[in-house]
Amino acid sequence: SKDGSKAGSRTGSKMQGSDKMSTLVLLSRDGLEEYYQYFEKAGYKMFDGNAHPSDMQVEKVLYDTETACGIQFLPDTRVALWKALRYQWFRGPGHVVPFIERSRVPGISLPKLDYRQVDFNMRVKDIDPDRQRQFIRKTRPSDAPAFRGPAVATLHSAVPPERRGAAQGVFSSLTALGNLLPCA
Template sequence: VKVLLSKAGLAQYYPLFEKAGYQMLEGNANLTDMQVEQILVDVERQCKARFPMEIRTRLWKAIRHMWFQLSVVDKPFIDRTEVPRLFLPKRDYKQIDWMVKFQDLDPDRQRQVNRTTKMVQTLQGKSMDIVQFEVYKRQQDLWYEFKDMQRSVSEWTHMNAQMMLREDPREEALKLRIRSLIDRAQIKLSERHAVMATQRLIMTILLGIRVV
């Protein structure tokens, strides 16, 4: 521990670890985040002291990264050309994908847009135009699970029958997901009906008070 802290420029904190009984740490041990956190908590509790946040962060990193600095750890070489480039759009960037078919869009992108058709006047006459709007309001999770299930069922029904198995487990998995989705939807619907009944009761009471 003394060598480890010295390399990190934290040798002045070694007496605290020594007092807490952490003179040595197993060099080949790949400590988890919680194990490193527990070591620091033990040192603080036994020494009745608190590390400053900046020092505590450096101590945590020094102990946690100890395993990665061992020579026995496999470190595959990655060439600079193999690192994928990051695409950082400008602040006013808008994704132009209204010309792509809706079913060809990424599922996550499908949740972010809404398409409608409207009649427009052109030089050749009237025609139907597709208008795409960005969706900034998020629906309930159940709605997106339903759309995902709808897409999965559509892909399954258009799948080549020769690639299916007799009593295919994938079909059973879809049925289980559908049944679970139906049960959860019924629970949500029952809760909604209860809320609506309460609202109607409140409206009736308020209307009676107003009449009186």
């Protein structure tokens, strides 16, 4: 325009953040370049490199390709093509965190519900100070019959990391009590 504004140039793909990627490059990453001819015939020569396609969008691309070419991909091939299209966003520019398959995530083992820490039976003064900050030990009256004296139940619970600083005041008062009473 005459006034020197560049409003018209802001509609380019660089300004909108859509970097186009060739379907051939996308498929060749997974060794599927032989199927490029079908996507080209269906009109899918390029894909938006920054797009995060949903499951249904990928299904639509595969369905359109099969319909336009009059073919039907074998189930194993269809799964490989689906993954190549669906997961391309994870490998795109600006995504430095690699995509991890759910099957590759190792399982975690949690303790049983009735699990007691090893230091439950130890006196608080005998426990390492760093470990002392990680739990709270409380004693409360119990309804259970006692052999001698009042029945007392000792509760030993972990302190979440975000509350460890706040628990120190409570802990210091419980430390003196814990040193007087044996845990059993």
